[in-house]
Amino acid sequence: MRLHQKVTTLESVVGFAADGWTRYLTLRGERAFVIGGSCETCAFMFERTKSNLLSPTAVADRLASGIGLLDDDIVNAAGSLLPTGDYAVLSASIKPSLTGPCEPDDYFSHESLDLFGMPAYEGVPTNPRTPYWRAGSRALPPGTGARASVDGPRPRPTNPKHFFHFVIPLEPPHHLDSERVAHYQRQLEAGAEPAALGVSVLDVRAPAVTPWDKDEASYEHGEHWCLATYLLDGHHKVAAAARSGRAVRLLMFIARDASVAGDQDVDAVTRMLAEGEP
Numbered sequence: 001m002r003l004h005q006k007v008t009t010l011e012s013v014v015g016f017a018a019d020g021w022t023r024y025l026t027l028r029g030e031r032a033f034v035i036g037g038s039c040e041t042c043a044f045m046f047e048r049t050k051s052n053l054l055s056p057t058a059v060a061d062r063l064a065s066g067i068g069l070l071d072d073d074i075v076n077a078a079g080s081l082l083p084t085g086d087y088a089v090l091s092a093s094i095k096p097s098l099t100g101p102c103e104p105d106d107y108f109s110h111e112s113l114d115l116f117g118m119p120a121y122e123g124v125p126t127n128p129r130t131p132y133w134r135a136g137s138r139a140l141p142p143g144t145g146a147r148a149s150v151d152g153p154r155p156r157p158t159n160p161k162h163f164f165h166f167v168i169p170l171e172p173p174h175h176l177d178s179e180r181v182a183h184y185q186r187q188l189e190a191g192a193e194p195a196a197l198g199v200s201v202l203d204v205r206a207p208a209v210t211p212w213d214k215d216e217a218s219y220e221h222g223e224h225w226c227l228a229t230y231l232l233d234g235h236h237k238v239a240a241a242a243r244s245g246r247a248v249r250l251l252m253f254i255a256r257d258a259s260v261a262g263d264q265d266v267d268a269v270t271r272m273l274a275e276g277e278p
Contacts, residue, residue, distance in 0.1 A: 001070070001088070001089065001090035001091075001270055001271070001274040002070065002075070002088065002089040002090070003088050003267055003270060004086055004087075004088070005075065005079065005086070005087045005088070005089045005253070006085075006086060006087075007079040007080075007082050007083070007084055007085055007086075007087055007253075008084050009079070009080055009081075009082060009083060009084050012080075012081060012082055012083045012084070013027065013028060013054065013056075013081045013082075014026070014027060014081050014082050014083065014199055014230075014232065015027075015029070015083045016035075016083060016255065016257070016258040017031065018038070021037045021038055021039065022034060022036075022037055023035045023036060023037065023038060023258065024049075025199075025201075025230055027050075027052045027054070027170070028052070030050055030052070031049050031050065032048070032049060032050050032051075032052055032170065033046050033047065033048055033049060033168070033230065034046065034047040034049060035201055035228065035258075036203060036260075038260060039260075040204065040205060040206065040260055041205070041206060041207055041208035042116075042205065043112055043115075043116040043119075043126065043205060044112065044203050044205045044224055044226040044228075045108070045126045045128070046128050046166070046168060046228055047126070047127070047128050047129050048128060048129045048130040049129075051170065051171050051172065051175075052170050052171065053170055053171040053235070054081070054170065054232050054233060055233070056077075056078070056081055056197065056232060056233050058077040058078075058080070059074055059077045059078050059197060059233065060233065062074045062195075063194065063195045063196065063197055063233055063234060063251070064194050064195075065194070066192070066193035066194050066195040066249045069091040069195055069249065069251045070089065070090075070091055070251075074251075075089055078197055078232075078251065078253065079253065081199075081232060082199055082253060082255070083255075085255055085256065085257040085258070086256045086257060087253040087254060087255055087256060088253075088254040088256065088266050088267070088270040089251075089252070089253050089254075090251075090252055090254075090270050090273055090274045091195070091249060091250070091251050091252075091274070092249070092250050092252065092273040092274060092276070093247045093248070093249055093250070093276065094135040094136065094165070094167065094241075094247060094248060094250050095135065095136065095241065095245075095246070095247045095248075096133035096134065096135050096167055096238050096241055096242045096248065097133060097134050097135075097242055098131055098132075098133055098173060098239075098242045099131065099132065099133070099134055100128075100130070100131035100132065101125075101127045101128060101129070101131075102125070105134065106125075107134070107164060107166070108125045108126040108127070108128065109125045111137075111162070111164070111224070112125070112126065112224070113125060115206075115207065115211075115222055115224055116205075116207055116211055117207075117211025117212060117213045117214050118211075118213050120212050120213075128168075130168070130169065130172055131169070131172060131173050131174070132166055132167065132168045132169065133166070133167040133168075133169075133238060133242055134164070134165070134166060134167075135165040135166065135167050135229070135250075136163075136164075136165050137162065137163060137164045137165065138162070138163050138277065139160065139161065139162055139163075140161035140162065140163050140225060140268075141161075142159075142161065144161055144225075144265075144268050145161075145204065145225075145261075145262065145264050145265040145268055146262060146264045146265075159206070159220075159221045159222045159223060160220065160222035160223070161222065161223045161225060162222065162223070162224055162225065163225040163227070163269065163272070164224060164225070164226050164227070165227045165229065165273075166226065166227065166228050166229065167196075167198065167229045167231060167238060167250070168228055168229065168230050168231065169231050169235055169238075170230065170231055170232070170235070171235060173235070173239050176235055176236055176239055177236065180236045181236050181239045181240045181243065182240070183236075183240075184236050184237045184239075184240035184241075185240040185243060185244045187240075188240055188241060188244055188246045188248065189244060189246070193248075193249050194234070194237050194248070194249065195234065195237070195248070195249035195250065195251055196231060196233060196234020196235075196237050196238050196248060196249070196250050196251070197231070197232045197233040197234055197250075197251045198229035198230055198231045198232055198234075198250060198251070198252050198253070199229070199230050199232060199252075199253050199255060200227055200228060200229040200230070200252045200253065200254040200255065201227075201228050201230075201254070201255055201258050201259050202225065202226070202227050202228075202254055202259040202260075202261040202265060202266055202269055203225075203226045203228070203259060203260040203261060204223060204224075204225050204226075204260060204261045204262075204265050205223065205224050205225075205226065205260070206221065206222065206223040206224070207221065225261075225265070225269065227254070227269060229250065229252055234248075234250070238250075252273075254266055254269070254270060
């Protein structure tokens, strides 16, 4: 892993934008995803607004082999797709599972409602408007991360902290080429380790007050650490891994500047994933 990778790009393919409180992931200057607000006490969300598929040929061969993913040449080539900023870069093995809006394992219909309650105005769960993959979750130690203060970082409260990893396609998975997915299934089954590429945003979220639809006496305050990885390359590889129940390599650039998280939070998640924890 590389905790701090400086990227300087004059004209990036991928970008981050904000319109007041709301943040966006952009592709070639167009808004592709709403990635939620900059408020730490609002529920995590992402919502597809436009489908787009990238083909970063400069890194395709190295990603296909899965070898040397943190070498300078591939990190620099992949970084050239991204906007100028500070990134944590790591290579991790994930075991994805496909889900979607209102499915039994949809985060927004279950875990999000448990912590943040039902959205008061809409009266329905958040809809990401795309199927997506979940790539692991776990409880975090109480002392993970720290809040900033004028006296320096201080530990967060010991409320339950839960980590969730989402892998989000730029194009809906049902539009993928089934023959190409089958090709990667055969590769994975033969022991190959092809890799996918994504840019990630970490949001640490916790309600400020008890949600309107929760009982004050029984409600348990906590934090959700949500890592959203937007796939830039490797849709067919991730789909193949999900269909076959196998793991796949993932080269991730966690955008520190675009995250609603402190540097210590990004460091903690980077180390956790690089060490092989889900």
